[in-house]
Amino acid sequence: KQEVTQIPAALSVPEGENLVLNCSFTDSAIYNLQWFRQDPGKGLTSLLLIQSSQREQTSGRLNASLDKSSGRSTLYIAASQPGDSATYLCAVSLGAGSYQLTFGKGTKLSVIP
Amino acid sequence: SQTIHQWPATLVQPVGSPLSLECTVEGTSNPNLYWYRQAAGRGLQLLFYSVGIGQISSEVPQNLSASRPQDRQFILSSKKLLLSDSGFYLCASSRVPYNEQFFGPGTRLTVL
Numbered sequence: 001k002q003e004v005t006q007i008p009a010a011l012s013v014p015e016g017e018n019l020v021l022n023c024s025f026t027d028s029a030i031y032n033l034q035w036f037r038q039d040p041g042k043g044l045t046s047l048l049l050i051q052s053s054q055r056e057q058t059s060g061r062l063n064a065s066l067d068k069s070s071g072r073s074t075l076y077i078a079a080s081q082p083g084d085s086a087t088y089l090c091a092v093s094l095g096a097g098s099y100q101l102t103f104g105k106g107t108k109l110s111v112i113p
Numbered sequence: 114s115q116t117i118h119q120w121p122a123t124l125v126q127p128v129g130s131p132l133s134l135e136c137t138v139e140g141t142s143n144p145n146l147y148w149y150r151q152a153a154g155r156g157l158q159l160l161f162y163s164v165g166i167g168q169i170s171s172e173v174p175q176n177l178s179a180s181r182p183q184d185r186q187f188i189l190s191s192k193k194l195l196l197s198d199s200g201f202y203l204c205a206s207s208r209v210p211y212n213e214q215f216f217g218p219g220t221r222l223t224v225l
Contacts, residue, residue: 032212043117043203044216051211089157091214099145099212100172101205103157 002027006090006104013080014112021075021107023090028071031095035064035075038087038106047088048075080111115140115206117217125223132177132191134220136204139185146187147205147214148179157203163187199224 003026013019023033032051036044048057048064050073056065063076077084087108091101116139126132138144148160159172161179169179176195180188187204204217 034214036216041219041221043119043218044205046213046215049211049213091157093212095212099207099209099214100147100159100162101157101214102159105156 002030002092002094002102004090004092004102004104006088006107008107009105010108010110012110012112015080015082017080017111018076018078019080019109021077021088021090021109023073023075023104025071025073025092025102027092027094028068029094030068031093031099033064033066033073034091034093034101035062035073036089036091038089044089077109080109082111082113085109085111115144115208115215117204117206117215119202119204119217119220121220122218123221123223125225126194127225128196129193132189132194132198132222134189134202134204134222136187136189136217137185138187138206141206141208142184144185144206144208145212146181147207148187148189149203149205151201151203151219152199161189194224196224198222 005024007022034049035047050066061078066073087106089106091103093099118137146163149157163181202220205214207214
């Protein structure tokens with residue numbers, strides 16, 4: 001059974017700092033990996049999708065990497081801003097028809113002005 | 114890109130009452146559809162998924178059920194709610210081959 005772990009559970013950084021969020025998964029036979037952002041009381045916003053054949057994806061100040069063999073992904077946020085404060089969730093899909101996602105419990109990020 | 118609509122946004126129901134949550138999708142056709150529940154401190158749990166009209170798969174045993182009467186409509190139901198059904202219910206949609214999942218705004222359900 002696939003398990004996804006995110007470390008740390010919470011992170012507080014001063015504005016402007018670069019930061020890295022970590023995600024690990026137990027079954028390396030994934031179809032893809034997705035990073036999401038969730039604001040309090042809201043739904044999930046997709047940030048980046050990495051297919052199993054890719055090593056990284058970039059969107060603006062965000063960069064996500066994938067090392068499938070070691071079961072790890074990182075989300076790099078450059079020049080953090082208070083508006084980046086949210087919970088960040090990592091999820092992996094094993095494909096095989098349903099493409100259902102298995103989620104980590106998230107990292108709650110606070111960016112202090 | 115896909116847009117997911119969910120209603121109601123919030124719902125307070127007594128134990129034993131019925132439930133119907135609706136999800137509709139715009140901007141795509143033949144999507145895979147999903148119902149997730151997010152309980153405090155427990156992360157997101159997949160409840161049901163559907164790869165086509167009338168095709169429903171359940172991931173956990175429970176007193177909830179799902180139906181897909183139209184291609185872009187997904188309904189979550191219960192005949193009798195339990196206290197443990199309280200939570201934040203999220204609908205999601207994806208399409209082959211990339212299967213990036215997009216989520217709706219969610220429904221906050223409180224069972225009293």
